[in-house]
Amino acid sequence: MFEALEKNDLSQLNKMHKETLQNLQERRVRYENRAKILEQCHASLDNNLKHLHRFTNIIKRQLTEQEQYIISVADTVDQQYQYKFTISPSISNMASILTTYGDITRCSKIRQLVLANTFKVDLQNSAHFSDGVYFCNQKIILTVSGAPELLVYDITGARHSVIKLGQYGSWFGLTLIKNNLYAVSRFDSSCITFIDIVNQKVQKSMDISNLKARRLASSKNKIIVASVSDIKILDHDGNLSKSLRSPSGEIFGVCVTKNDNVIYTDRKTDELYCIDMNVLFTYSDKSLKCPTDVKADDDGNIYVVGRMSHNIHMLSPEGKFIKMFLSEKDGIHRPYFLSFNKDFSQVMICCDMDDSFPLNGGLYIKLFDMIQL
Numbered sequence: 001m002f003e004a005l006e007k008n009d010l011s012q013l014n015k016m017h018k019e020t021l022q023n024l025q026e027r028r029v030r031y032e033n034r035a036k037i038l039e040q041c042h043a044s045l046d047n048n049l050k051h052l053h054r055f056t057n058i059i060k061r062q063l064t065e066q067e068q069y070i071i072s073v074a075d076t077v078d079q080q081y082q083y084k085f086t087i088s089p090s091i092s093n094m095a096s097i098l099t100t101y102g103d104i105t106r107c108s109k110i111r112q113l114v115l116a117n118t119f120k121v122d123l124q125n126s127a128h129f130s131d132g133v134y135f136c137n138q139k140i141i142l143t144v145s146g147a148p149e150l151l152v153y154d155i156t157g158a159r160h161s162v163i164k165l166g167q168y169g170s171w172f173g174l175t176l177i178k179n180n181l182y183a184v185s186r187f188d189s190s191c192i193t194f195i196d197i198v199n200q201k202v203q204k205s206m207d208i209s210n211l212k213a214r215r216l217a218s219s220k221n222k223i224i225v226a227s228v229s230d231i232k233i234l235d236h237d238g239n240l241s242k243s244l245r246s247p248s249g250e251i252f253g254v255c256v257t258k259n260d261n262v263i264y265t266d267r268k269t270d271e272l273y274c275i276d277m278n279v280l281f282t283y284s285d286k287s288l289k290c291p292t293d294v295k296a297d298d299d300g301n302i303y304v305v306g307r308m309s310h311n312i313h314m315l316s317p318e319g320k321f322i323k324m325f326l327s328e329k330d331g332i333h334r335p336y337f338l339s340f341n342k343d344f345s346q347v348m349i350c351c352d353m354d355d356s357f358p359l360n361g362g363l364y365i366k367l368f369d370m371i372q373l
Contacts, residue, residue: 111371113325115367120365123146123147130170130337131293132365134348140348148165148168149162155367165193173185173214173215173216184216187214188212190212190213192238193205193206194206214228214251217262233262244275246264253294253337255294257300261274262275265292272319280319289309290308297340301322302319303338305335310333311324312326312335313325336352350364
C-alpha cells in the first residue's frame with residue numbers, strides 16, 4: 001500500500017517538475033523575445049536621435065538663413081512693399097532681430113550713400129555757419145552767424161556769390177518758402193528776413209515779437225520757428241497761428257513731415273520730439289548726443305544730427321531707429337546741420353574740422369550722393 005502511494009507521489013512530482021520546467025522555458029522564451037524587442041527599441045531610439053540631431057542642425061541652418069534674409073529685407077526692401085514678420089520671441093536669436101527691427105511693416109527706399117565732394121570753408125574771426133539749404137539742386141546756400149551775408153556755393157565747392165543782408169548779427173535758420181523765396185532768421189534781433197535768391201534782394205523783414213529764433217521750417221503758407229523753449233507757427237505776415245511749448249526748454253533743430261507733424265530736437269536732454277498739439281512720440285538713445293538738427297525725407301523718415309556723438313540717426317516715420325545714417329567712419333566729425341536737395345538725390349552735411357572752439361580750425365561741407373538702387 002505504501003509502495004503504491006510512493007509511486008503515485010513520484011508521478012505527481014515528476015508531472016509538476018515537467019510543468020514547472022516547461023513554464024520556465026516559456027518564460028525564458030518570452031524574456032528573450034522582450035530583450036530582442038528592447039534591443040530593437042534601443043537601436044530605433046539611437047537611430048531617431050541621430051536623425052533628430054541631423055534635423056536640428058538643418059533647422060539651425062535654416063534659422064540662420066532666415067535671419068540673414070530678414071536682415072537683408074529690413075535693410076534693402078523698397079518701401080512700396082509691405083512686410084510683417086511675426087517670429088516667436090522665444091527663439092533668442094530671432095528675438096534679437098525683432099528687438100532691432102520690430103515688426104517690419106515698412107522699409108525705406110534703397111539709397112546708397114557715395115561721397116561726392118568735400119570742401120573746406122574758411123571764415124573770418126568767430127563767424128561760423130548756422131544753417132544751409134540747397135538751391136536748384138546744383139547750389140547750396142549757407143547762413144553765417146557773425147557776418148551780414150549769405151554765401152552761395154556750387155556743389156563743386158566753388159563760391160558762386162555773396163548775398164548781402166545789410167547788418168551784422170546772429171543769422172541762424174534758413175528755409176525755402178516757395179520758388180526762389182527763402183526766409184532767414186536772426187537770433188539776436190527777433191526778426192525773419194525774406195530774400196529772393198535769384199535777384200539777390202531782401203524783399204521784407206518781419207518782426208516776430210521778441211522771439212529768439214533758431215532754425216526755421218516751412219509748410220504750405222506757414223513758417224515754423226524754433227525758439228529756445230517754444231515752437232511758434234506763423235503766417236507770412238508774422239501772425240501767430242499756434243504755439244507749442246517744449247517740456248524741456250532747449251529747442252534747436254526743427255522740421256515738418258509730409259503729414260504736417262512738427263519734429264524738433266532738444267540738445268539739453270538729447271531727445272527728439274514729434275508733436276501736433278500733443279507729443280506724438282519721443283526718441284532718445286545713448287549714441288545720440290547734442291542733437292542740433294533734424295530733417296525728414298520724402299518717405300517721412302527722420303534724420304537726427306548728433307553733434308557731440310559725431311553721427312546722424314535715421315528713424316522711421318514712427319520714430320523707431322532704422323540705422324546709423326552717417327558716423328565718424330564716414331568722416332563725420334561734430335556735424336552741425338544737414339540738408340537734402342529737392343529730389344533727395346544728395347545730402348549736405350556741415351562738419352567741424354577739429355574740436356577747437358571758436359571754430360578756427362575751419363568747417364567742412366560734405367556732399368553725399370544718394371543713389372537709389
